[in-house]
Amino acid sequence: MFENREAIFTQLKDILVEMFEVEPDDVSEDAHLSDDLDIDSIDAVDLIVRLKELTGKKIAPEEFKSVRTVGDVVTAIEKVVAE
Amino acid sequence: MSESANTTSATTHIKMPGNRRRDRYWLRLLATATAFSLFGLGGLVLRFVLFPPLKLVYRDQAVRQRKARSMVQWAFKSFIGFMHVTGIYTYRMHGEEKLREPGRLVLANHPSLIDVVFLISRTPNANCIVKASLFRNPFMRGAVTTAGYIPNDDPEKIIAMAAESLRRGESVVLFPEGTRTVPGKALRLQRGAAYMALRAGVTPTLVTIRCNPPMLMKNVPWYSIPKSRPHFEFDITDGEQLIPVRELDETPLAARKITNQLKVYFTEEQAA
Numbered sequence: 101m102f103e104n105r106e107a108i109f110t111q112l113k114d115i116l117v118e119m120f121e122v123e124p125d126d127v128s129e130d131a132h133l134s135d136d137l138d139i140d141s142i143d144a145v146d147l148i149v150r151l152k153e154l155t156g157k158k159i160a161p162e163e164f165k166s167v168r169t170v171g172d173v174v175t176a177i178e179k180v181v182a183e
Numbered sequence: 184m185s186e187s188a189n190t191t192s193a194t195t196h197i198k199m200p201g202n203r204r205r206d207r208y209w210l211r212l213l214a215t216a217t218a219f220s221l222f223g224l225g226g227l228v229l230r231f232v233l234f235p236p237l238k239l240v241y242r243d244q245a246v247r248q249r250k251a252r253s254m255v256q257w258a259f260k261s262f263i264g265f266m267h268v269t270g271i272y273t274y275r276m277h278g279e280e281k282l283r284e285p286g287r288l289v290l291a292n293h294p295s296l297i298d299v300v301f302l303i304s305r306t307p308n309a310n311c312i313v314k315a316s317l318f319r320n321p322f323m324r325g326a327v328t329t330a331g332y333i334p335n336d337d338p339e340k341i342i343a344m345a346a347e348s349l350r351r352g353e354s355v356v357l358f359p360e361g362t363r364t365v366p367g368k369a370l371r372l373q374r375g376a377a378y379m380a381l382r383a384g385v386t387p388t389l390v391t392i393r394c395n396p397p398m399l400m401k402n403v404p405w406y407s408i409p410k411s412r413p414h415f416e417f418d419i420t421d422g423e424q425l426i427p428v429r430e431l432d433e434t435p436l437a438a439r440k441i442t443n444q445l446k447v448y449f450t451e452e453q454a455a
Contacts, residue, residue: 119436120439121436141339142339145339146435
């Protein structure tokens with residue numbers, strides 16, 4: 101499910117579409133969470149909760165502090181899964 | 184010949200009302216300067232004269248907070264009255280009694296600097312969200328903590344504290360835009376207000392504020408007052424019909440839905 105970067109991206113895209121009703125076409129690695137997808141910090145809290153459930157790992161909110169784009173989230177998940 | 188003269192005078196006539204300083208302009212300017220000084224002075228009096236004894240008289244923190252808020256309400260009411268009698272503006276409120284019911288989430292658009300003063304002057308036991316820097320400012324810290332206001336630092340904390348405040352039966356006054364409305368620009372609402380409504384299960388009370396001509400707008404210094412005397416209209420309605428808060432769970436999608444309904448409502452009402 102989270103074996104490589106591409107798989108993580110696809111999974112994340114589905115989650116974003118489902119949770120926040122963003123347009124699937126708008127989701128790219130470069131898409132800016134707040135400017136392009138209108139995902140705010142409260143959404144980010146919900147997103148982290150969801151990712152915790154899916155990965156079964158503990159995710160410290162600090163790891164998402166510097167996250168700005170979808171690609172950043174993918175990188176953060178990569179790190180969490182590798183731990 | 185006479186025709187062209189007529190045209191000229193007609194154009195000047197049309198132009199005049201907008202450009203001429205009317206409605207005792209200089210008096211209004213003087214009154215505005217006085218009002219700003221009074222506001223600062225009033226803040227100091229509350230902070231250093233009226234608030235400190237509260238700590239001694241009322242041991243119970245909740246009671247003390249209530250008293251502090253009623254002092255603020257009284258001060259704001261006097262301030263609004265001062266600005267009214269000195270002719271800075273005229274105003275009218277429709278449905279004001281709705282603000283007096285306990286536990287209301289009062290949401291308003293935000294055309295001018297003094298909107299919050301108007302709303303708090305009519306809302307008993309009103310909580311509001313203030314700049315977090317005031318909680319670190321040695322002059323202001325005492326006042327904002329005594330009144331139990333909410334610092335605007337962490338969004339999740341703001342929502343939690345506001346929802347708790349509503350559950351205790353206090354009212355929360357909030358501008359969902361987070362900052363003053365910029366005329367002519369599309370409204371941009373933050374979703375915090377929707378989350379508060381969902382979490383506390385409180386249907387928002389909606390206040391449409393219209394100010395014509397605009398005064399104390401964003402990015403306009405206090406001394407550049409309008410050429411003619413502004414009139415404020417406050418339309419206060421219950422959001423029950425518009426926003427079915429109690430039927431919804433707190434999810435990002437529900438928050439988006441409510442925020443969008445608020446945006447449509449305020450966009451339409453503002454233009455009405």
